[in-house]
Amino acid sequence: MTDLTEANERLAQINKSRLDSHGIFAVNIMGTPGSGKTSLLELTLDDLKDRYKIAVIEGDLATSLDAERLKKHGSEVLQINTQGMCHLDANLINKALDRFDLSKLEIIFIENIGNLVCPAFFDLGVHRNVVIVSAPEGDDKPIKYPVMFRETDLFIINKTDLLPYLEVDVGRMKRDAKVINPKIGILELSCKTGDGVQDWLGWVEESMAQAEPRSN
């Protein structure tokens, strides 16, 4: 297991160097099935595609349903089917990067497998990790899945439009997340109504500026 982790970490560093040498900013989006990862990416591509050259690496156990959705939004989309494997790893990302012309890209979004557990253990070599939890999943998610929140730069609470119909304490979610990871950023949004999505887009551009990858 240590060997596996070491190999992953080594490949993650290689991925990071490759991305940086081409000035590409990469974001890994994680969350449980149905939390809204693909919906958020659809909105993101619509907004950013005219300003940046973007590609998406779309991870799924099976099917290319999400990739088909994303291809309608004007960016390059590469499907990875893990054939049942529960997470993406640095090796899969390394092979995916081979299939792009990296000199023509500025942002790569990675949609990880729908899973709040395993993806947190596998560094992909990206600049930012994001976790999405949708409000109906309940306010105990950060404290019950602490590894994910410890490894993440931004915690997005999605489907806030459903809050009036739920007994969910958003304040508790935020407090617990901050206890686990005091540096974590937190945004609330609804992919359905669009509320808060501008804050997310702002976070992407700000993080991109901070990441300062070397330009090619």
Added chain:
Amino acid sequence: MTDLTEANERLAQINKSRLDSHGIFAVNIMGTPGSGKTSLLELTLDDLKDRYKIAVIEGDLATSLDAERLKKHGSEVLQINTQGMCHLDANLINKALDRFDLSKLEIIFIENIGNLVCPAFFDLGVHRNVVIVSAPEGDDKPIKYPVMFRETDLFIINKTDLLPYLEVDVGRMKRDAKVINPKIGILELSCKTGDGVQDWLGWVEESMAQAEPRSN
């Protein structure tokens, strides 16, 4: 990996024999974080605890929050913390069974780790596997997580009270699940309103009768 799978399968058979020799009916409940596994078990214990001797094996990555919730409902609850591992396996269940007086039990419910992927690969040696998906997770879950639906006897669609506020095609979920696994049972319910919960309780008692474990 084959060795691991074989060891798990062997231990699963041992678990099954142990359960059967004591006339205990066991159900493994799987689903994504926040799908409603604990809520369904709370309602189940409230209803069945006066008629059957029940224990719950509660799997979590960390915390005993769910076990604390369940202990208020009058049944024996054993917490397993997997320390980050993404599923329960037959060995963990085997060790958990050591800690019960099996001669005093009739039903064991197992709440698996919140994960729609990994638990499907590990047979625990129970009589029935159940997967819960909550309506807000979206109608593409069966087709995107086929392994889980292939290994499952009953598919519960929870949080139906939220359907008026969602764009979710319940018919599609059911059709896709039946294509993947023509024998799968399907129930719709809401743990919040109680709608449909009687159907679930009926399924438990009916399945118990069908399983016909040898009495001790």
